Amino acid sequence: MNLIEVRNINKYFQQPAKMQVLSDVSFDIEKGKLISITGKSGSGKSTLLYLLSTMDTDFEGSIRINQDEMKGKSNPWLADFRNHHIGFVFQFHYLLPEFTVLKNVMLPALKLAKYSREETEHHAIDLLKLLGVEDQAHKRASLLSGGQQQRVAIARALINEPLIIMGDEPTGNLDSYNSAVVFDLFKKLSAEKGQTVLMVTHDEDIAGRSDQTIHLVDGKIDHAN
Amino acid sequence: MKIFTNIQLAATIALTHMRSRLKQTIIATVGVIFGITMFVFMVSMIQGINDFLRNIAFEQSPHLRLYNEIQAASGTILDKVKSQAINIVDHSKPKNVSLALKDGKQVIQLLQDDPRVLAVSGSIKAQVFYRLGSSTINGTINGIVFENENALFNLQAKLLEGSFHELATTPNSIVMGVNLAKRLNVKTGDQLLLTTEKGNNFYVTVAGIFKTGMSDIDKQESYASLNTVQRFMEVPAAHITDIKIKLHDMEQAPAFCQELQTKYGFQGSDWRQDNATIVDGDSFRNFMVYGVSITILLVAGFGTFNILTMMIYEKMKDIAILKAMGFSNGDIRRIFLIQAIIIGTIGALLGLVFGFLATYGISQMPYKSDVMITMDHFPVNYSIVYYISGFSFGIITTTLAGYLPSRKASRLDPITILRG
Numbered sequence: 001m002n003l004i005e006v007r008n009i010n011k012y013f014q015q016p017a018k019m020q021v022l023s024d025v026s027f028d029i030e031k032g033k034l035i036s037i038t039g040k041s042g043s044g045k046s047t048l049l050y051l052l053s054t055m056d057t058d059f060e061g062s063i064r065i066n067q068d069e070m071k072g073k074s075n076p077w078l079a080d081f082r083n084h085h086i087g088f089v090f091q092f093h094y095l096l097p098e099f100t101v102l103k104n105v106m107l108p109a110l111k112l113a114k115y116s117r118e119e120t121e122h123h124a125i126d127l128l129k130l131l132g133v134e135d136q137a138h139k140r141a142s143l144l145s146g147g148q149q150q151r152v153a154i155a156r157a158l159i160n161e162p163l164i165i166m167g168d169e170p171t172g173n174l175d176s177y178n179s180a181v182v183f184d185l186f187k188k189l190s191a192e193k194g195q196t197v198l199m200v201t202h203d204e205d206i207a208g209r210s211d212q213t214i215h216l217v218d219g220k221i222d223h224a225n
Numbered sequence: 226m227k228i229f230t231n232i233q234l235a236a237t238i239a240l241t242h243m244r245s246r247l248k249q250t251i252i253a254t255v256g257v258i259f260g261i262t263m264f265v266f267m268v269s270m271i272q273g274i275n276d277f278l279r280n281i282a283f284e285q286s287p288h289l290r291l292y293n294e295i296q297a298a299s300g301t302i303l304d305k306v307k308s309q310a311i312n313i314v315d316h317s318k319p320k321n322v323s324l325a326l327k328d329g330k331q332v333i334q335l336l337q338d339d340p341r342v343l344a345v346s347g348s349i350k351a352q353v354f355y356r357l358g359s360s361t362i363n364g365t366i367n368g369i370v371f372e373n374e375n376a377l378f379n380l381q382a383k384l385l386e387g388s389f390h391e392l393a394t395t396p397n398s399i400v401m402g403v404n405l406a407k408r409l410n411v412k413t414g415d416q417l418l419l420t421t422e423k424g425n426n427f428y429v430t431v432a433g434i435f436k437t438g439m440s441d442i443d444k445q446e447s448y449a450s451l452n453t454v455q456r457f458m459e460v461p462a463a464h465i466t467d468i469k470i471k472l473h474d475m476e477q478a479p480a481f482c483q484e485l486q487t488k489y490g491f492q493g494s495d496w497r498q499d500n501a502t503i504v505d506g507d508s509f510r511n512f513m514v515y516g517v518s519i520t521i522l523l524v525a526g527f528g529t530f531n532i533l534t535m536m537i538y539e540k541m542k543d544i545a546i547l548k549a550m551g552f553s554n555g556d557i558r559r560i561f562l563i564q565a566i567i568i569g570t571i572g573a574l575l576g577l578v579f580g581f582l583a584t585y586g587i588s589q590m591p592y593k594s595d596v597m598i599t600m601d602h603f604p605v606n607y608s609i610v611y612y613i614s615g616f617s618f619g620i621i622t623t624t625l626a627g628y629l630p631s632r633k634a635s636r637l638d639p640i641t642i643l644r645g
Contacts, residue, residue, distance in 0.1 A: 046644065050640050050643075053549070055548065055549060055639050055640055055643075056640050075553055075554045075555075076553040076554070076555060078553075079548070079551050079552060079553035079554075079556070080551065080553070081551075082549065082550070082551040083550065083551020083552075084551070086551075088549045088550070090546075090549075090643060094542065094545075094546050094643075095546075096543050096546060096547075097543075098241050098242065098244070098245040099241060107234075107547075107550060108550045108551060110230075110234050111231075111234060111550065111551055111552060111556075112551070113227065113230040156550075168643075
């Protein structure tokens with residue numbers, strides 16, 4: 001069963017001049033796979049990821065995730081969908097600096113409000129342990145090092161046990177040891193928990209070890225690769 | 226339930242934001258506090274002054290008066306005689322109108338039974354000369370039935386020395402205004418001469434001295450019993466020139482006045498016409514107070530607007546992250562709106578407290594005035610209405626000031642921010 005079905009996507013940038021970024025992109029992604037989106041900078045790979053993340057709604061074509069069509073949905077519906085099903089990891093960690101590490105991880109779950117506060121906190125601590133940053137839990141997020149922040153951001157992406165974990169170069173800011181740790185974690189999640197991992201990467205090595213690669217050239221899928 | 230947790234979560238985030246920008250938050254709150262304080266203080270003070278002026282004036286003036294007035298005749302006799310012809314009469318003299326109210330006593334009886342009427346008093350008013358030694362001062366004497374007049378104007382409270390009750394018991398006794406007594410240099414018990422318009426002279430005894438605070442009255446008016454003045458004027462006991470009425474609801478006065486005028490054919494005027502300057506002054510002062518206060522609140526509103534707008538620029542990344550996490554536009558708007566509402570609520574509440582304290586402070590300040598004798602402290606008005614409207618104003622301006630930035634925040638496109 002396909003978790004994500006992308007059909008005939010066209011995407012234009014209006015500023016500064018109208019320009020086509022993605023043309024006629026179609027592909028399917030199965031549940032529980034680790035997929036890399038690769039391509040040169042400017043090839044539209046980040047744009048594609050943001051479309052799949054449901055944050056960018058300005059496109060032509062159809063994106064179906066978990067049987068639901070994303071096109072034409074309202075902002076609250078999409079927000080709720082992201083909250084339930086998508087965990088996002090950015091290139092530059094992007095924690096909320098005034099909140100503690102623990103609170104940062106808990107926020108998406110508090111928003112989801114599926115479990116009690118105590119359960120959520122417990123769950124968050126477990127995730128921080130898994131990523132080896134549990135000793136930082138009560139520090140303010142802005143006090144952590146870059147590598148630590150990135151791991152906290154991954155913990156945050158995992159807290160709601162999303163169907164899909166998306167990353168915009170999630171390892172791009174980490175040293176080779178840490179990026180290997182992160183990649184192994186992603187691999188494990190997709191294999192053991194059936195979570196789908198979708199990430200934009202420059203790293204040839206990572207791309208080579210993923211289950212599927214979507215290679216973009218000038219906004220088109222390069223099927224030769 | 227979901228909306229409740231959403232609001233709770235938005236509030237937590239809002240509070241964290243405010244804690245991390247504590248200084249700016251406090252400045253914004255102080256702006257609101259200042260605005261509300263000034264509003265409450267100024268309105269209470271100006272309204273206190275308005276009330277005071279009104280009370281002074283209205284204690285001396287009835288809600289409506291009935292009287293007769295000398296006026297030009299409408300039409301001429303010639304018109305009646307030669308009604309078909311075109312008659313031109315130049316410089317016709319005013320008619321000789323009797324100032325007495327026809328059947329005045331019966332009218333008073335009827336008015337006393339009217340459910341709208343609180344109190345009614347008939348009196349006779351006459352121009353006289355007060356003479357003592359070589360000095361002659363002209364003024365007015367009011368013939369009153371003390372009990373009735375007191376029910377309208379609370380005369381007893383204005384008595385400085387002597388007694389009003391002596392008017393009824395001692396023949397030819399008068400109670401005079403304090404400035405008039407001063408000018409004649411007389412005290413209670415002294416005698417002086419009164420000359421009427423017709424040239425009759427009467428010796429009168431000063432039975433008391435009153436002070437109303439209205440210099441026009443204190444300078445030239447005196448009271449005597451109705452019978453006494455009627456005797457001075459050589460008119461029968463049924464002769465009265467003024468009917469003064471106090472109503473239960475003073476706002477009904479103009480309509481009631483019209484009704485009585487058509488019914489009895491007297492001239493009439495109500496408190497609005499008699500005190501046009503005060504009524505106008507009231508509305509001008511109120512207009513000014515509300516103008517200034519709203520300006521202050523607007524400035525405070527701009528302060529809140531600025532700080533929230535700045536906050537949003539600083540927090541653009543955070544907003545994008547929250548949106549990526551699954552916070553909807555509405556959630557984001559709520560976060561910033563809650564900040565504005567918190568600033569507004571705290572500012573408004575503290576503003577009310579400081580406003581009350583400032584008002585209380587000025588009300589304790591001793592203030593002596595020659596004109597307003599009954600005033601010893603600054604007059605203020607503690608009406609709850611000003612506190613309610615001050616609070617609502619504060620909340621509304623800050624909420625509006627917060628709404629625009631929060632809407633802007635909710636509309637931020639997370640993609641452009643995350644792309645960097």
